Amino acid sequence: MTAILQILFDALSLGSLYALGALGIALIFGVMRLVNFAHGDYIAFCVFAMLWPSIDAAAIVFAGNLPTYLLIPLILCVGAGLSVLSEILVFRRFRNANPATMMIASFALGFVIKYLLLMLYSSRPKSIDLWSNLSQQIEIFGARIPPLQVITICTTIVILLALTAFLKRTRYGLEMRAAAENFTMARMLGVRANLVIMLAFALSGMLAAAVGLILVTQTGTVDINMGANIMLVAFVATVIGGLGSLPGAVIAGFLIGGLSSLMQAYLPADARPFRDAFVYGAVIVMLIWRPNGLFSSKAAKQRV
Amino acid sequence: MNQSLSASGVSVSFEGLRALSNVTLDVPRGKVTGLIGPNGAGKTTLVNVLTGFQKPTAGEVTLDGEPIGGVPPHKVRKKGIARTFQSGRLFQDLSVLDNLEVTGVGLGLPRREAAARADTMLEWIGIGHLAERMAGGLPYTDERRVAIGRALMLDPHYLLLDEPAAGMSAEEAQDLASLIRRIIAEVKCGVLLIEHNIGLVLNICDFIHVLDSGEVIEVGPPSVIKASERVRHAYMGTQAETEGAVL
Numbered sequence: 434m435t436a437i438l439q440i441l442f443d444a445l446s447l448g449s450l451y452a453l454g455a456l457g458i459a460l461i462f463g464v465m466r467l468v469n470f471a472h473g474d475y476i477a478f479c480v481f482a483m484l485w486p487s488i489d490a491a492a493i494v495f496a497g498n499l500p501t502y503l504l505i506p507l508i509l510c511v512g513a514g515l516s517v518l519s520e521i522l523v524f525r526r527f528r529n530a531n532p533a534t535m536m537i538a539s540f541a542l543g544f545v546i547k548y549l550l551l552m553l554y555s556s557r558p559k560s561i562d563l564w565s566n567l568s569q570q571i572e573i574f575g576a577r578i579p580p581l582q583v584i585t586i587c588t589t590i591v592i593l594l595a596l597t598a599f600l601k602r603t604r605y606g607l608e609m610r611a612a613a614e615n616f617t618m619a620r621m622l623g624v625r626a627n628l629v630i631m632l633a634f635a636l637s638g639m640l641a642a643a644v645g646l647i648l649v650t651q652t653g654t655v656d657i658n659m660g661a662n663i664m665l666v667a668f669v670a671t672v673i674g675g676l677g678s679l680p681g682a683v684i685a686g687f688l689i690g691g692l693s694s695l696m697q698a699y700l701p702a703d704a705r706p707f708r709d710a711f712v713y714g715a716v717i718v719m720l721i722w723r724p725n726g727l728f729s730s731k732a733a734k735q736r737v
Numbered sequence: 738m739n740q741s742l743s744a745s746g747v748s749v750s751f752e753g754l755r756a757l758s759n760v761t762l763d764v765p766r767g768k769v770t771g772l773i774g775p776n777g778a779g780k781t782t783l784v785n786v787l788t789g790f791q792k793p794t795a796g797e798v799t800l801d802g803e804p805i806g807g808v809p810p811h812k813v814r815k816k817g818i819a820r821t822f823q824s825g826r827l828f829q830d831l832s833v834l835d836n837l838e839v840t841g842v843g844l845g846l847p848r849r850e851a852a853a854r855a856d857t858m859l860e861w862i863g864i865g866h867l868a869e870r871m872a873g874g875l876p877y878t879d880e881r882r883v884a885i886g887r888a889l890m891l892d893p894h895y896l897l898l899d900e901p902a903a904g905m906s907a908e909e910a911q912d913l914a915s916l917i918r919r920i921i922a923e924v925k926c927g928v929l930l931i932e933h934n935i936g937l938v939l940n941i942c943d944f945i946h947v948l949d950s951g952e953v954i955e956v957g958p959p960s961v962i963k964a965s966e967r968v969r970h971a972y973m974g975t976q977a978e979t980e981g982a983v984l
Contacts, residue, residue: 603848604842604847604848604851607831607835607838607839607842607848608839608842608843610828610830610831610835610839611828611831611835611836611839611843614828614829614830614831615826615828618826618828619828619839619843620810620811621810621811621813621814622814622839622840622843622844622887623811623814623815623840623842623843623844623845624839624842624843625843626811
């Protein structure tokens with residue numbers, strides 16, 4: 434029982450992280466048909482924003498010293514700002530380009546951000562002590578769980594609920610849902626294209642910031658490549674979920690998280706180092722079974 | 738002031754192929770104008786020109802006397818010209834109500850008011866019971882009615898219907914005819930009806946334009962169109978003698 438509870442918490446917290454990442458990618462894909470590969474670098478950028486630029490091995494914490502209630506909104510704003518800025522400076526010029534061109538542009542943007550961080554902070558991973566007491570385990574029904582896991586899961590649930598409410602209840606959400614399904618048609622009916630796209634970028638950037646904050650609290654290190662792995666998994670999750678489907682992205686994120694945690698726990702010890710190979714093997718099988726993903730959305734189909 | 742949406746001398750060529758040549762058409766407010774013609778005659782191209790989708794190679798489109806040549810499609814709707822498409826083109830992942838509501842919001846209403854207007858519109862068309870349904874799963878005829886409702890949000894001055902009766906039974910086409918009559922009577926906009934269902938067009942249009950191979954070959958009230966030799970020829974070709982009774 435305790436073991437199952439432990440795995441459940443592991444699965445949910447890992448899945449949360451993947452789901453938030455996948456959601457950030459799916460939001461942009463929805464309105465722009467852009468798979469934004471710079472998303473992982475947004476995550477790293479948001480974390481580095483807490484440090485003072487230096488190439489020393491020890492991190493010089495700067496904004497990270499702010500009280501929590503200021504730090505979190507600040508980092509969310511950094512994420513939103515960076516994301517919106519990249520829309521204005523880069524992606525807006527590619528609005529009518531084909532998806533492959535946009536994707537390459539997003540790779541390029543990712544490299545620019547990464548090497549900017551490299552110049553300012555060097556490639557050495559630095560350790561940072563952010564809310565480290567959250568990683569000290571507490572006992573819940575006999576399972577030893579770090580409070581951070583509980584916070585991660587709760588935060589994700591709150592974010593998902595808030596996002597759902599935004600999409601369902603507000604006019605911007607309505608416009609965004611319409612634009613995500615058929616951008617041209619929505620535009621014709623008067624939906625303000627730039628506004629909707631900028632909103633999607635802002636939300637996506639905030640999600641990247643949230644992922645960054647969770648990651649850095651978990652690992653205690655900052656590294657210019659810290660977003661890369663989660664970006665990959667999140668991208669896979671959006672594909673499995675059905676490109677453009679927001680619930681699909683979230684569910685697939687949780688599925689991958691769950692599968693990884695299960696394999697970590699139950700694979701024979703010798704096979705454990707190859708866990709990811711098994712996970713991605715399962716992904717391939719899944720895609721053979723359903724090439725359009727679990728929830729193929731109207732948006733992914735050819736637009737007329 | 739001339740209260741109509743007009744195309745005068747409009748020509749469109751695609752890479753040398755003439756889709757429309759020197760077409761003049763007038764859609765006055767408060768009237769139903771019909772546009773018929775065989776497949777490939779250029780009917781949809783003309784609608785695209787009227788709504789800013791297609792830039793004419795020559796000629797001019799005027800809205801109540803004012804040229805609207807350079808106005809992009811997304812501004813045309815704000816100027817009061819609404820259209821439906823051959824395939825409904827609803828937002829399939831959105832509910833019927835949301836489909837109408839997003840138009841209201843897009844045209845500048847606050848959310849609550851847009852929702853109220855959308856509700857009223859659905860009731861007015863007689864499909865209030867569909868409000869919460871996903872637009873994606875609707876039967877064909879309902880989809881059409883929702884599309885018309887979406888186009889009617891905020892009372893446009895002109896409504897262009899692109900083959901609204903395609904695939905409808907005779908009875909359903911009758912319902913559509915009475916809906917169009919109500920639109921004329923109550924919304925008082927000008928309707929341009931593009932249809933293959935000639936019976937429907939002859940039945941409700943005040944004035945009809947017949948298009949063939951990109952040219953207007955006949956203009957007039959239903960009686961004139963019914964009697965026209967040229968129209969019969971365009972539709973029936975050489976077999977006009979034997980099958981003329983269709984018209």
